[in-house]
Amino acid sequence: MLTKRIIPCFDVDRGRVVKGVSFVELRDAGDPVELAKLYDAEGADELVFLDITASSDNRATVYDMVSATADQVFIPFTVGGGIRTTVDMKTMLELGADKVSINTAAVNNPDLVNEGAYRFGSQCIVVAIDAKGVGEGWEVYTHGGRTPTGIDAIAWAREVVERGAGELLVTSMDTDGHQSGYDIAMLRAMSEAVNVPVIASGGAGGPDHMAEALTEGKADAVLAASIFHFGTYSIREVKEALSGQGIAMRPVAARD
Amino acid sequence: MAANPFLVVVDYDAGNLRSVERALAHVGVDATITADWADLARADGVILPGVGAASDTMAKLGERDLTEPLREYVASGRPFLGVCMGLQALLEHSDEGGGQECLGLLPGNVRHFGFDHLKVPHMGWNQVRWLREHRITSGIASGSYFYFVHSFYPDPADPDLALGETTYGLTFPSVLARENMVATQFHPEKSGEAGLAIYANFAEWVREAA
Numbered sequence: 001m002l003t004k005r006i007i008p009c010f011d012v013d014r015g016r017v018v019k020g021v022s023f024v025e026l027r028d029a030g031d032p033v034e035l036a037k038l039y040d041a042e043g044a045d046e047l048v049f050l051d052i053t054a055s056s057d058n059r060a061t062v063y064d065m066v067s068a069t070a071d072q073v074f075i076p077f078t079v080g081g082g083i084r085t086t087v088d089m090k091t092m093l094e095l096g097a098d099k100v101s102i103n104t105a106a107v108n109n110p111d112l113v114n115e116g117a118y119r120f121g122s123q124c125i126v127v128a129i130d131a132k133g134v135g136e137g138w139e140v141y142t143h144g145g146r147t148p149t150g151i152d153a154i155a156w157a158r159e160v161v162e163r164g165a166g167e168l169l170v171t172s173m174d175t176d177g178h179q180s181g182y183d184i185a186m187l188r189a190m191s192e193a194v195n196v197p198v199i200a201s202g203g204a205g206g207p208d209h210m211a212e213a214l215t216e217g218k219a220d221a222v223l224a225a226s227i228f229h230f231g232t233y234s235i236r237e238v239k240e241a242l243s244g245q246g247i248a249m250r251p252v253a254a255r256d
Numbered sequence: 257m258a259a260n261p262f263l264v265v266v267d268y269d270a271g272n273l274r275s276v277e278r279a280l281a282h283v284g285v286d287a288t289i290t291a292d293w294a295d296l297a298r299a300d301g302v303i304l305p306g307v308g309a310a311s312d313t314m315a316k317l318g319e320r321d322l323t324e325p326l327r328e329y330v331a332s333g334r335p336f337l338g339v340c341m342g343l344q345a346l347l348e349h350s351d352e353g354g355g356q357e358c359l360g361l362l363p364g365n366v367r368h369f370g371f372d373h374l375k376v377p378h379m380g381w382n383q384v385r386w387l388r389e390h391r392i393t394s395g396i397a398s399g400s401y402f403y404f405v406h407s408f409y410p411d412p413a414d415p416d417l418a419l420g421e422t423t424y425g426l427t428f429p430s431v432l433a434r435e436n437m438v439a440t441q442f443h444p445e446k447s448g449e450a451g452l453a454i455y456a457n458f459a460e461w462v463r464e465a466a
Binding site for chain 2: 070
């Protein structure tokens with residue numbers, strides 16, 4: 001049976017993981033490769049790196065990180081942040097990323113989705129949608145959730161899939177950072193609107209929230225950052241809890 | 257048995273080429289990425305990787321004059337591993353993109369999932385059950401999880417070709433094997449320890465055969 005995926009997300013600035021990852025086991029908690037290896041061993045099904053490096057002068061640091069991760073981690077990983085052209089996509093994919101995620105760049109230039117899907121295949125084009133509730137629906141925001149666009153999020157989801165997106169990474173700006181659960185109504189509407197996998201993001205406080213997103217929200221995968229990075233729950237604990245609720249999970253390998 | 261066999265990964269611009277090379281490096285094998293038919297002619301082992309579309313794959317193999325060398329290599333009896341599109345390319349025909357003739361090294365077709373009730377592509381980790389014993393799956397438990405990304409699935413004409421099977425809406429053969437040919441629909445290079453074990457087993461086979 002196809003399992004639901006658990007995906008830890010890292011914010012990376014100049015090749016270093018930021019946002020206070022605290023792991024006693026790690027010599028260097030800011031090293032993305034060390035963290036990726038740890039989460040892989042813990043049972044992560046995929047990884048997402050979000051490059052938040054402000055200056056383009058520092059792009060080389062993220063290139064090194066992508067390449068080093070691909071050398072040592074043998075599960076799929078996605079890189080997002082700062083990808084604006086098919087040249088940027090090609091660079092990341094050639095360095096070893098399995099998928100690239102685009103957000104603001106897709107809104108500014110929707111043809112980028114078509115061009116990316118045509119050149120590299122839909123399977124490696126993830127469109128990230130940040131949205132906020134408005135009236136009966138949800139509105140797309142860009143620039144890390146700062147800029148409203150007036151675009152209906154469900155219509156946008158349909159459009160990008162039509163253009164060739166292979167997967168959607170859906171973040172609710174309303175629930176993100178609160179650890180009080182994902183926006184289930186939005187996830188469900190999004191998942192029912194498209195026929196590609198939907199990754200739920202924004203608001204995970206624990207396994208029960210994830211279970212809700214994967215069942216009622218009809219998501220195919222859940223992404224979380226803080227609860228893993230701060231050690232509130234390990235991936236193993238999350239997977240055991242979700243399996244216990246009858247949700248298909250890839251079991252975590254036994255520790256030696 | 258050769259300590260350093262000449263293991264070739266066929267270069268036709270497939271997206272997962274470097275990932276396959278990295279997985280082989282991780283299990284201690286230096287692979288040569290090449291589009292030179294002469295390298296295929298003298299290889300001890302060949303891997304045909306692949307993601308993307310069948311038409312694109314066949315066009316690129318044709319442009320690089322690799323179609324015949326691949327056939328000749330397989331006919332020579334030396335170990336061959338196909339991955340994802342590298343599996344689908346072995347069959348006679350794919351329904352992808354309105355229909356595409358493939359290499360025809362194995363009898364059968366490649367068909368679209370075409371589900372209304374399930375998402376397509378079949379993307380993520382799914383179980384593979386072994387249907388018989390084979391050295392490529394040695395030491396890997398039946399029912400292990402592997403990473404899949406595909407919208408089309410193999411439908412071989414001979415059911416005995418199936419070495420492993422997977423269920424997504426329907427049950428399809430996710431590993432094919434006949435004589436010196438093995439091919440996986442999943443991506444072993446993205447399937448953690450279980451996937452690395454596939455490459456380690458293939459490398460061992462190539463070493464012994466060399």
